[in-house]
Amino acid sequence: MNSVTVRVPAKVNLQLAVGPLRDDGYHDLVNVFHAVSLFDEVTAAAETGMSVRVEGESADQVPEDDDNLAIRAAVALARHAGRSYGVSLAIRKAIPVAGGMAGGSADAAAALVACNELWGLGLPLEDLMEIAADLGSDVPFALLGGTAVGTGRGERLTPLEAAGPFHWVFALADGGLSTAKVYAECDRIRAEEGLPVAEPRAAGALLAALRDGDAKALGAELTNDLQRAALRLRPSLAATLEAGRGHGALGALVSGSGPTCAFLAASAAHAGELAGALRGAGVAREVLTAHGPVPGPAVV
Ligand code: C5P
Structure with missing residues (x-):
């Protein structure tokens, strides 16, 4: 070979x-x-x-x-x-x-x-x-x-177990964010607040929404503890998230350590409309649609 x-x-x-x-x-x-x-x-x-x-x-x-x-x-x-x-x-x-x-x-x-x-x-x-x-x-x-x-x-x-398909819109930003820096910023915010940090737990309602293929319920359960840190390092992402919510996204969040923002749509057609609205709003370098879940790496 x-x-x-x-x-x-x-x-x-x-x-x-x-x-x-x-x-x-x-x-x-x-x-x-x-x-x-x-x-x-x-x-x-x-x-x-x-x-x-x-x-x-x-x-x-x-x-x-x-x-x-x-x-x-x-x-x-x-x-x-x-x-x-x-x-x-x-x-x-x-x-x-x-x-x-x-x-x-x-x-x-x-x-x-x-x-x-x-x-x-x-x-x-x-x-x-x-x-x-x-x-x-x-x-x-x-x-x-x-x-x-x-x-x-x-x-x-x-x-x-995830029923799906779930339809997504991704707003890409200019430049990246360092994962290590976003985690460090998260620690800094927590130190400033001085509150105890809870042990992480899976959200039962999120797992149920995935199992049922319920996009509306899933949208309401999307959470990211790194989001505040990513927003502090890249304040312009707040407007990106707000634009997606304003145009009817079922859920909006920063993906991982960012700066990409992810929006859950109700259908493939809704994802297309939402992507068009986000492009029109000028809040992203590029806007892409995708669906999930998909299988892992495959030889082509
Ligand atoms: O494991 P990876 O090299 O992808 O992680 C990149 C950085 O993200 C780590 O150096 C660390 O600062 C942060 N990280 C973390 N906790 C994790 C995963 C990553 O603090 N569970």
Whole structure:
């Protein structure tokens, strides 16, 4: 086999409950991940060394060296297999970069799947999941897809029943937000308030809405503990969220650490109307529609 191409979806967080800061610098989470139909494509081709090229949406903001999460994934997989494999990775991006939609994690997950195939390793998902958890908190979910709740750092996953399809509109912002900085801002806000931080818990009503495919109920239950921090770092997002609510979104929230804003619509037609209204309001760099849940990475 000379090359393998894997298509991998973005995610939005339906509930992101952030617990107190842990001694290791991470936070315990309850993180309800939902994979949506916005895809990156990663092609792995046989080569002696390791290299990566990135094209598409904001490609100039993605490193093309050893810092690239997809290359780190390939290196980690070769190390796991105990062999000095090489690969040339080509990433075609559609998922916004540093946008709170786990684009980098998706590329890492796709690289694991593609290299596992290219190198004929035949490792089971379980092994890839372990490597994924070392690469980043969101990489295990990017391997899984669908809808799942993540605990611990977000890497301990339980798949959830979700009826769907749910129809989404995503408002992309100029520039990204650093996940670490948004978590740090969240800690700062909490320190200023001086209130105790509760252990994160999954919202029963949200899980029921997912199970029933009830978009209206789901819209009312969307929550993100990082949202206030993202809004403090990027105050213009308040107007974006307000515009979506004003145009009839069933729910509106910052996706993960932002700055992408996610809006739940009642139907595909409603998502199209809402997207048009948001474009007209001039509150986003670009507006996209998608549906979820969708399956995880797949060889194409
Ligand atoms: O795991 P990952 O490298 O994606 O995390 C990026 C940053 O996000 C971490 O360095 C940490 O600052 C923050 N984070 C956190 N708690 C989590 C996940 C991420 O504080 N559960």
